[in-house]
Amino acid sequence: xxxxxxxxxRRREHVIGVIRRVYERYGFEPLETPAVENLETLMGKYGExxxxxIFKILxxxxxxxxxxxxxxxxxxxxxxxxxxVAQYRSKLPRLFKRYQIQPVWxxxxxxxxxxxxxxxxxxxxxGSSSPAVEAEMCAAxxxxxxxxxxxxxxxxxxxxxxxTHLLNSADIAPALHGATLVALDKMDKIGRHGVEKELDxxxxxxxxxxxxxxxxxxxxxxxxxTAGADVSCAALGVxxxxxxxxVDGSVGYAGRENLRKILTLCENTSAAERMxxxxxxxxxxxxxxxxIFEINVPxxxxxxxGGGRYDNLVGMFxxxxxxxxxxxxxxxxxxxxxxxxGMFPPSLARTSADVMVAVFDxxxxxxxxRVAGLLRQSGLRVLVYPDADKVGKQIKYADSLGIPFxxxxxxxxxxxxxxxxxxxxxxxxxxxxxxxxxxxxxxxxKQRG
Amino acid sequence: xxxxxxxxxRRREHVIGVIRRVYERYGFEPLETPAVENLETLMGKYGExxxxxIFKILxxxxxxxxxxxxxxxxxxxxxxxxxxVAQYRSKLPRLFKRYQIQPVWxxxxxxxxxxxxxxxxxxxxxGSSSPAVEAEMCAAxxxxxxxxxxxxxxxxxxxxxxxTHLLNSADIAPALHGATLVALDKMDKIGRHGVEKELDxxxxxxxxxxxxxxxxxxxxxxxxxTAGADVSCAALGVxxxxxxxxVDGSVGYAGRENLRKILTLCENTSAAERMxxxxxxxxxxxxxxxxIFEINVPxxxxxxxGGGRYDNLVGMFxxxxxxxxxxxxxxxxxxxxxxxxGMFPPSLARTSADVMVAVFDxxxxxxxxRVAGLLRQSGLRVLVYPDADKVGKQIKYADSLGIPFxxxxxxxxxxxxxxxxxxxxxxxxxxxxxxxxxxxxxxxxKQRG
Numbered sequence: 001x002x003x004x005x006x007x008x009x010r011r012r013e014h015v016i017g018v019i020r021r022v023y024e025r026y027g028f029e030p031l032e033t034p035a036v037e038n039l040e041t042l043m044g045k046y047g048e049x050x051x052x053x054i055f056k057i058l059x060x061x062x063x064x065x066x067x068x069x070x071x072x073x074x075x076x077x078x079x080x081x082x083x084x085v086a087q088y089r090s091k092l093p094r095l096f097k098r099y100q101i102q103p104v105w106x107x108x109x110x111x112x113x114x115x116x117x118x119x120x121x122x123x124x125x126x127g128s129s130s131p132a133v134e135a136e137m138c139a140a141x142x143x144x145x146x147x148x149x150x151x152x153x154x155x156x157x158x159x160x161x162x163x164t165h166l167l168n169s170a171d172i173a174p175a176l177h178g179a180t181l182v183a184l185d186k187m188d189k190i191g192r193h194g195v196e197k198e199l200d201x202x203x204x205x206x207x208x209x210x211x212x213x214x215x216x217x218x219x220x221x222x223x224x225x226t227a228g229a230d231v232s233c234a235a236l237g238v239x240x241x242x243x244x245x246x247v248d249g250s251v252g253y254a255g256r257e258n259l260r261k262i263l264t265l266c267e268n269t270s271a272a273e274r275m276x277x278x279x280x281x282x283x284x285x286x287x288x289x290x291x292i293f294e295i296n297v298p299x300x301x302x303x304x305x306g307g308g309r310y311d312n313l314v315g316m317f318x319x320x321x322x323x324x325x326x327x328x329x330x331x332x333x334x335x336x337x338x339x340x341x342g343m344f345p346p347s348l349a350r351t352s353a354d355v356m357v358a359v360f361d362x363x364x365x366x367x368x369x370r371v372a373g374l375l376r377q378s379g380l381r382v383l384v385y386p387d388a389d390k391v392g393k394q395i396k397y398a399d400s401l402g403i404p405f406x407x408x409x410x411x412x413x414x415x416x417x418x419x420x421x422x423x424x425x426x427x428x429x430x431x432x433x434x435x436x437x438x439x440x441x442x443x444x445x446k447q448r449g
Numbered sequence: 450x451x452x453x454x455x456x457x458x459r460r461r462e463h464v465i466g467v468i469r470r471v472y473e474r475y476g477f478e479p480l481e482t483p484a485v486e487n488l489e490t491l492m493g494k495y496g497e498x499x500x501x502x503i504f505k506i507l508x509x510x511x512x513x514x515x516x517x518x519x520x521x522x523x524x525x526x527x528x529x530x531x532x533x534v535a536q537y538r539s540k541l542p543r544l545f546k547r548y549q550i551q552p553v554w555x556x557x558x559x560x561x562x563x564x565x566x567x568x569x570x571x572x573x574x575x576g577s578s579s580p581a582v583e584a585e586m587c588a589a590x591x592x593x594x595x596x597x598x599x600x601x602x603x604x605x606x607x608x609x610x611x612x613t614h615l616l617n618s619a620d621i622a623p624a625l626h627g628a629t630l631v632a633l634d635k636m637d638k639i640g641r642h643g644v645e646k647e648l649d650x651x652x653x654x655x656x657x658x659x660x661x662x663x664x665x666x667x668x669x670x671x672x673x674x675t676a677g678a679d680v681s682c683a684a685l686g687v688x689x690x691x692x693x694x695x696v697d698g699s700v701g702y703a704g705r706e707n708l709r710k711i712l713t714l715c716e717n718t719s720a721a722e723r724m725x726x727x728x729x730x731x732x733x734x735x736x737x738x739x740x741i742f743e744i745n746v747p748x749x750x751x752x753x754x755g756g757g758r759y760d761n762l763v764g765m766f767x768x769x770x771x772x773x774x775x776x777x778x779x780x781x782x783x784x785x786x787x788x789x790x791g792m793f794p795p796s797l798a799r800t801s802a803d804v805m806v807a808v809f810d811x812x813x814x815x816x817x818x819r820v821a822g823l824l825r826q827s828g829l830r831v832l833v834y835p836d837a838d839k840v841g842k843q844i845k846y847a848d849s850l851g852i853p854f855x856x857x858x859x860x861x862x863x864x865x866x867x868x869x870x871x872x873x874x875x876x877x878x879x880x881x882x883x884x885x886x887x888x889x890x891x892x893x894x895k896q897r898g
Contacts, residue, residue: 036504
C-alpha cells in the first residue's frame with residue numbers, strides 16, 4: 001500500500017473529477033459505503049480465490065484472544081452495492097443509478113500497477129433489464145475516457161449466454177462452468193497450454209477441452225473478434241454452428257439477440273466507434289449473468305476496466321431478484337497510462353504556494369501574519385516562513401520549492417506600511433502599499449501563465 | 450459504520466471542499482496515507498485505551514489460522530503522518546505543511562455523533578517550533594469555519610508546560626502525569642467526583658487530588674478561563690502562585706511565555722476574536738508537548754476539533770526530533786451542527802438529473818439515446834428511462850424524483866427531428882428542433898433559479 005504525496009493526489013483528484021462529472025451527466029448519483037463490511041457479506045461472493053484475498057478483521061475486546069474474524073475490508077464496490085440495495089430498497093428510486101469511487105483492498109501479491117489498496121470507479125444501474133442500460137454504460141465510460149484525453153481504447157463485449165451455450169456444446173457440466181470461465185479468462189496471461197492444464201485440474205475432460213479450445217482457435221482463424229467482424233452475423237454463426245449438434249440452442253439465441261440489441265443501441269451513442277465483440281472474453285467473476293465488457297488500450301497488458309450484467313447478486317441479499325448492470329474503471333491503471341503518455345494538464349504540477357512572506361526579525365512576525373492574511377483574502381496561496389532566519393536563506397528556501405514570489409517585510413516596509421515583492425524568476429523587486437501587493441502578485445502570476 | 454446516500458455525500462463534499470480551499474491558501478499541501486498500517490506502527494501511540502480501540506487485521510494465507518494480527522486500520526491521521534515524515538524525510542521540504550482529509554476507524558461503542566468510521570480533517574506543520582506555526586494553525590481553522598458559515602465558535606488554548614508545572618506543584622510524580630491529564634480531560638463528561646475517583650484508581654494521592662482540583666475550583670472562582678480574562682496576567686498568576694512553593698517554576702515560565710507569544714500573534718490574524726485561554730483544557734492524547742487547542746460551539750457538547758504541538762512523535766520513528774504542530778477538525782460533528790442549523794446551501798439538495806428522456810416504443814430507444822447524447826453535450830444531467838412503459842407512468846416517475854423536465858420522443862417527433870419538452874412544475878410543453886432543446890431546458894432551469 002502506498003502513501004500519496006501532493007502531485008499524486010492532484011492527479012488522482014483530476015481523474016476522479018472528470019469521471020464524476022461524466023457520470024453525473026448520465027444521471028448517476030454518488031454513493032459511498034464503509035470500508036468495513038460484515039465478513040459473511042463478502043464470503044462466497046468472489047469465488048474460492050477471492051475468499052482467500054479478503055483482509056479479515058479480528059473480533060474486539062474480550063473476543064480478540066479467540067483469533068476469530070467477524071469483519072472484513074471491502075473487496076470490491078459491487079457486493080456492498082448489492083447489500084445497500086437490499087437494505088434500503090424502499091428508500092431508493094426504482095431505477096437506481098449510482099456511481100461510487102472508493103478504495104478496495106485485496107491481499108494480492110503486489111506487482112507493477114497492482115496494489116493491495118486501490119481505487120475503483122464504479123457505475124451501476126439497477127431495476128431494469130433493458131439493453132439501453134448496457135448501451136448507456138458503454139457510452140458513459142467512453143465519455144469519461146475521452147474527457148480524460150484517451151483516443152485509442154476499445155470496449156470488448158461478449159455475453160455469458162453465448163459462453164454458456166458453448167460450454168454446453170463442449171459437454172462441460174454446468175457445475176464446472178464457473179471454473180472453466182475463470183480458466184478461460186486467464187488465456188492472455190497463461191496461454192493455451194496453461195488453460196488446458198488448469199481445466200484438467202478442475203475436472204474438465206480432455207475431449208471437452210480440445211473441442212472448446214479448438215473452436216476458439218478456428219474462430220480466430222475465421223477472423224471472429226477482429227475489429228472488422230460483422231458482429232450479428234458472426235454471433236449467429238457461433239450459435240448455429242454448435243446448436244445444430246446435440247444441445248438446445250435457445251440460451252445461445254437469447255444471448256445473441258441481446259448482444260445485437262446492445263450493439264445497435266451503442267451505434268447511437270458516443271461508444272459507436274469503440275465496441276468490438278470478442279467471443280473469447282470470459283471475465284473471472286462468478287456473478288455475471290448477461291453481457292460482459294472489458295476496456296483496453298494498446299500499451300497496457302491488462303484492462304482499464306470491465307463490467308457486465310449481474311441480475312442475481314442483489315437476490316442473494318434480498319431474496320428477490322433485481323436486474324443490475326455495472327462497469328468499473330481501475331483508477332491506478334488509468335493513472336499509470338496517463339503518466340506514461342504525459343496526459344496530465346501542466347497546472348497539476350503546481351507548487352505549494354504562490355508567495356512566501358519573509359520577515360527579518362522575530363519581533364516582526366505579527367506584521368508577517370497580518371500581511372499574509374491580506375494576501376489570502378485575495379485568494380492567493382501564502383506560505384509564512386515561520387522563523388527569523390537570514391533573509392537570503394529564506395529566499396533560497398522559497399526558490400527551492402518553486403514558489404514564484406517572496407513578500408519581504410523589513411523595518412522600512414513596516415514603518416511605511418509597504419511590502420517589497422520579489423519576483424524570483426525575473427530577479428526583480430518592487431515595493432507596494434500593503435493593500436496593493438495582492439493585485440501585483442496576481443498580475444505577475446497571470447504573466448507567468 | 451454508515452452508508453452515505455447522495456445528499457449526504459454532496460454535503461460532505463461541500464464541507465471538505467471549503468476546508469481544502471482554506472488550507473491551500475495557507476500553503477498546506479494534500480497528503481494521503483493507506484487505510485492500513487503495520488500494527489506495530491500504531492500500538493503504544495494512543496495510550497492504553499487507544500490500543501484496545503484499534504481494529505486489527507488477521508495475518509493472511511497459511512498464517513490466518515494462527516489468529517494473529519500484523520496490520521491495523523488507521524486510528525488517526527497524526528501517527529501515519531509521523532511515519533511518513535520519518536520515511537520520506539529527504540524528499541519532503543524542510544518546513545512540511547500538509548493537510549489530510551480521510552476516514553479513521555475506532556472500535557468505540559457507537560453513540561450520537563460518534564461512529565466507528567469517521568473523517569478527520571487534519572492540518573500539520575513540521576520543521577519549526579516558532580509560535581507563528583500555532584497562530585497560523587488557529588487562523589486557518591478560523592477561516593475554514595467562517596467560510597462554512599460558523600460565527601459563534603471559540604478556540605480554547607492551554608499549554609502542556611503549564612499543566613506539567615501544576616501537576617509538579619500538586620506533588621504528582623511525572624510517571625502519573627499522562628493518566629492524570631486523561632482523567633482531567635473528562636471533567637466535562639464525568640464531573641469532579643468522577644475525576645476524583647479515576648485519579649484515586651490511577652494511584653494519585655488524595656492530598657494531590659484535593660490540591661489540584663481545589664486550585665482549579667479557586668481559579669474558576671477568580672474568573673480564570675472566562676472570555677474576558679487577561680491571559681498573560683492570569684497565566685503569570687498561575688505560575689507565580691505555585692512556583693513560590695517547593696518546585697522549580699522554569700517549565701511553567703517557559704509555557705507561559707510561549708502561550709503569550711502565540712496569543713499576541715493570533716491578534717494579527719482572523720483568529721483574534723476567537724482565542725480564549727482555558728487553564729483546565731488538558732486533551733487526552735499522550736503525545737502533546739506544548740500548546741493544545743480545542744474548538745467549541747455553544748450547541749454541541751463535544752468539540753468540533755482540537756490539536757496541539759507534539760515535538761517528539763516523529764522522533765519515535767526517526768530517532769531524531771522534528772518539531773510539529775497540528776489541528777484536526779471532526780467532519781461528522783461539523784456536519785451534525787450544520788444540518789441542525791440549516792447551514793447548507795440549497796443547491797446541495799438537487800435532484801439526480803435535469804431532464805429525463807422518454808420514448809413510447811422499445812424500437813425508438815436508439816432515438817432516445819441519441820437525443821440524450823445531444824443534451825449531455827450541453828452539460829445537462831440526463832436520465833434515460835430505459836423501458837418502454839406507458840408515457841404517463843414514465844412522467845410520473847420523473848416527477849417522483851423531482852426531475853423538472855421530460856424530453857418526449859413520440860412517432861411524430863422522431864419523424865420531424867423534433868422533441869417535446871415538458872415542464873413538470875409549470876405543466877407546459879413545447880416542441881423544439883432536437884438541436885435547440887438543450888438551450889430551452891437550460892433557460893428553463895435558469896428561470897427556476
